[in-house]
Amino acid sequence: MKTEFKKIKTELEETLLSDPDVASSAETIKQAATLIEDALSSIRIDVVKNGFEDEPDEIAFFKSYKPELLSLKIELIYRYNLKLNEPVGTRETVIKYYEAEIKSIQSFFRMNSFHYQYFKNNLTHMDAVYFVRNAGPLALPTDDINDVDPKFSTPMSLLFAKFKGYESVQQFSLQQISSTGNSSSGTEPKEAKENMRWTGDSINIVELAYGVWLTGQLNNGNASLNQIVKWLEINLHVNIGVVQRRFIEIERRKRLSPTKYIDQMRDTIRQKIDRGNS
Structure with a gap:
């Protein structure tokens, strides 16, 4: 069921x-x-x-x-x-x-x-x-x-x-x-009026959206994938398109990791930790 x-x-x-x-x-x-x-x-x-x-x-x-x-x-x-x-x-x-x-x-x-x-x-x-x-x-x-x-x-x-x-x-x-x-x-407040724009690859947002959705980080896990995507598009001024179709692009990656962006985030955080507070 x-x-x-x-x-x-x-x-x-x-x-x-x-x-x-x-x-x-x-x-x-x-x-x-x-x-x-x-x-x-x-x-x-x-x-x-x-x-x-x-x-x-x-x-x-x-x-x-x-x-x-x-x-x-x-x-x-x-x-x-x-x-x-x-x-x-x-x-x-x-x-x-x-x-x-x-x-x-x-x-x-x-x-x-x-x-x-x-x-x-x-x-x-x-x-x-x-x-x-x-x-x-x-x-x-x-x-x-x-x-x-x-x-x-x-x-x-x-x-x-x-x-x-x-x-x-x-x-x-x-x-x-x-x-x-x-x-x-x-x-x-002034900070609320400042425009924050996503300037990275839009496919990275898809990884981020799925990660947030699948781990239930918003609204006690009750936020739907499409709600999360809409919020990201509006607040970061980025056009993702139909997220399920974009996810197919991730699934079809052969030479690259399906979670290339999240892997990159993990690696840079670890590098920051290894370097200490410098």
Whole structure:
């Protein structure tokens, strides 16, 4: 189940998030939502038919795997509506629009603060209640409507999907503010306004992105590969392209190490250590 799910998730991310215009029209959103629903329907058939190996396997699915798929749909629809309703006006007007949306998302997190802290801190002591089917009502109910399919839902799986999706939308809103211009408040520190650009080979960024993703260094390991790549592209002003295709370039290296750049980083750090503090 775990291997099959990761394959489905990776295929969806490659299809959806690698295209910057995927949330640009109602038709593409409909197609994207259909892809996700088809994937969930396929997984549901397997879950209902074969169940899970044990309770930890069930918890892992409803705590991480299913919310990750649902969060893709939530993020795409949210982003589409954000761009659809983006005001036509000055730079300051657009910035205030996205700042207000960030405040709205933060308000949602505050309204669900107990469960959001459980999500953010990767706690586990209530997992048998939150992420096991037919576990009974929550001691502290959410203010949100949960899934109603008793064979394929748990009390908190939808809320965790919203946490994941809304965090991605929050990051998207910050990116829109960054691309529109500096904060309208004019109070950003000088360091934040300085442009840092990646001037090395873009293939090295691909090594870096995969290394960060595979070792789970961001958002407690919940940041997707495409989220990491987007962040690197925006903040370092570099165009990576479709990261999965660039990774094929690394896989095809014959005379060079697949991790040439990371190897170089390791070697230079070791040389620095060997030289001491000079």
